[in-house]
Amino acid sequence: MIASAIANANKNVSEEIMKEIKGGVCAAEGFQAASYAAGIKYQGRTDMAMLYSERPCTVAGTFTTNIFKAAPVVWDRDIVYNRGRAQAVVVNSGIANACTGEEGMECARRTAHAAAKVLGLETEDVFLGSTGVIGMQLPVEKLEAGARALAERLRGDAEAANEAARAIMTTDTHEKEIAYEFEIGGVTVHIGGMSKGSGMIHPNMCTMLGYIMTDAAISQELLQKALSDVVVDTFNMISVDGDTSTNDTLLIMANGMAGNPVIDKEGADYDLFRDAVYEVCLHLAKEMAADGEGATKLVECIVRGADTKENARILAKSVICSSLTKAAMYGCDANWGRELCALGYSGVTFDPNKVDMYFKAGDHELLIFTGGMGTGYSEDEAAEILSNDHVEVIADMHMGEAGAVAYGCDLTYDYVKINADYRS
Secondary structure (H helix, E strand, C coil): CCCHHHHHHCCCCCCCCCEECCCHHHCCCCEEEEEECCCCCCCCCCCEEEEEEEEEEEEEEEECCCCCCCHHHHHHHHHHHHCCEEEEEEEEEEECCCCCHHHHHHHHHHHHHHHHHHHCCCHHHEEEEEEEECCCCCCHHHHHHHHHHHHHHCECCHHHHHHHHHHCCCCCCCCEEEEEEEEECCEEEEEEEEEECCCCCCCCCCCCEEEEEECCCECHHHHHHHHHHHHCCCHHHECCCCCCCCCCEEEEEECCCCCCCCECCCCHHHHHHHHHHHHHHHHHHHHHHHCCCCCCCEEEEEEEEECCHHHHHHHHHHHHCCHHHHHHHHCCCCCCHHHHHHHHCCCCCCCHHHCEEEEEECCEEEEEEECCEECCCCHHHHHHHHCCCEEEEEEECCCCCEEEEEEEECCCHHHHHHHHCCCC
16 A cells, blocks of 8 residues: 555644654663564564563553454453553464464463563463464464564664564555654653554454553553543544454553653543554554555545434444445546445435535545535546545535544455465
8 A cells, every 4th residue: 555645644643742753662661572483374574573561561452342252362351351461462473373272272371471481471461462364273382482582582673663563464565553752741751553454354443453552651440441442433443344353452551661640540641641542543543444455545434514423433434344435446436326325324314415425635625416416526537536545535414513534445356366365
């Protein structure tokens, strides 16, 4: 996916409050990363990553709603819900360790134990993540050896963070990472994240694998609240193909090394921290939507004038999830009936004669539908808009003041090719 689509789409950060910086998951003080070629499934590339904090971290997470939960999801949920602290993450790509029974859980335990032993931690201090083919057993000896090798390679620089982000890719075309710095209580705080995801993207919590590291000092309760609040309008609003993965995991780890006054109650400091988490999640969510398997463009559906926030979300996602809309976007075909149809079957009640719909790219906006009928627009002008690598579909419902944005991509021949050969 062309990088300019994200650069043009991601204009939400106020530079006066938050400054984008380099460093990814290593931008926050005390965090290190490493990558390693363990030979799990891929050859000639890295396929394992480790993230490590010099100090124990307060942790929070959100996870897949799929009933078939991968072994690492079960492992991580237990740490988040019952322990509330951790210090490291080990991630592999190539094989998902999903639908692997007790053997898969034992593989998870052994991997965490191997990492904990070399890092001087307890086994339950180590999060796990896996992504790739479902139903295959992981070669546990390679994972154990990989964990030991990763610990020896840990570094706290931007290059190490970038290499870790690349190691967890499967069908992704590029690594996905971002970092910001901002001030809380007069103290500079850092936050950085990385994620992977290109196919099987239709989450109801986050998407595929995402890891956020911060040196902020914050209570576990508010860390979880911040993460849970922001995924609703970021990762929960993206869709590539309508499939919710067995492995979806989003984790945030806060080691407190920035030295800010501990955020233990809601207020201005909490709001600023939550906004920072939102910006990280939004950037990574857009990266994944734009990098959908075989995609050529980022497609956003912006709903405004809805009666409730929830209805706005439903309407926006209905358009983004429409296969016919996605195919038309690939063909630059201004077949606006597909978007209207998706709004109409969303389950939200509205007056169709009050809806206005626009196609937009950059500063070029074109009214397509109003007053219950098409506008007699120029097909050539519409096709020109849809030929861009970042396209917006805007639906003004004229019912109220609520709005929402959903993020997706076009549907191409390459999506079928990639998924037809995925296990090869």
